[in-house]
Amino acid sequence: MTRNALIVRGGWAGHHPVEATDLFVPFLQAQGFDIAIEASPDVYADAERMAATDLIVQSVTMSEISTEALRGLRSAVEAGTGLAGWHGGIADSYRSSSDYLHLVGGQFATHPSRDPGETVGDESDNYLAHDIELTALGRTHEIMQGVDDFTLVTEQYWVLHDDLIDVLATTTHPVQPYHPWHRPIVSPVVWTREWGAGRVFVATPGHSLDVLAEPNVRTIIERGMLWAARTR
Template sequence: MTTSMTKHALVVRGGWTGHQPVETTDSFLPFLKEHGYDVRVEDETTVYTETEYMADVAVVVQTNTMNTIAGDELSGLVAAVANGTGLAGWHGGIADSYRNSSEYLQLIGGQFATHPAKAPRDELPDDGTDCFVRHTIDIVPERADHPIVAGISDFELTTEQYWVLSDAYNDVLATTTIAARDFDPWHRPITCPAIWTRQWGDGRIFVSTPGHDLGVLNDKNVRTIIERGILWASR
């Protein structure tokens, strides 16, 4: 339950530096401030144990890839969301954050499994773009009027395409279909959620799998979806 008139946004960032956690979250700070949020930025998850503060946070924006989280920190985050704090994020910063916690996986509703390479392993350039493939983000027709994706048509990106393990509790707003190529070990295309929301107690969760780096986040469609997702998740 919010206890003050000020809207508080908490940015939690860290983990694998290849996802540019500092640069990408910095790029959203002006947006948050323009929408009236008092913003706190943390490089550690210990903030999740600050029960009184977390009870007053309207939305957590998290990008914390391949990190770990202590039990009391995770309990604080889960309790805050269940009590109405929103949680929003993109790419591995939310869908591949705490591999040590099945409870976090249940909270988020999707876990990164892989991003297929663009060519057989022995043909890859090893230049940072090995898994940058051209693919489409398909808006789910039945959800096209959702405020996060309203007015946005299917669009293409050249970046990592996330294969995620997920469950049926997600409200999927967009999908992406991973091809089955001659050199792949899987035998048919796989359609995965690319953008989804989730209700947890009184809280809202928003996840966008596009968002590998600033280049992707500067795509007009991706930026618009994430900005809307943050506002939608906010209490």
């Protein structure tokens, strides 16, 4: 059975939205998806097209979304269209829209940096070695089957979130003498969310192409997209 996937990509170029989404096109095609690609979230306002879309893969960091497009996105997901993405392309999109945050359930807040005495002034200042730890739910969830705890050296997302998300993996931000917080903070790394008849999948790793190619990360994202896609 052929299904329709819509890739929406753009926003901040530092997350390589074109190259990052291109990594997953062959996988989706092999899974039987016809793929369309758009460079703007304005497509979400097209109700007829959204009704025919089984999966949205969004990679739009920051940027803005119109009232009509956001209404269309929320309506589509509520009606059964899946929404999936990674890193800032879904967890740091449309910062001015609380209704978007309400849909996704988690929002990037920061990625703590290294000791100021060790920084060099480029993006590597925010690359920290950190553990990704599966939750009890994650150890039984189809997305995470065969995946165990693992370590990444990349941005460690601090996420503000609500209790309606189902967290499959977490990471812990430690207390450091150069940071203002006073106890370790646990943030979700992989989560799902059911919204009406639709499903939302989010993975926070994915700042760079090498992270997306890491076997655990790639497996989680591939399975997450399939989980989120509409089933008929």
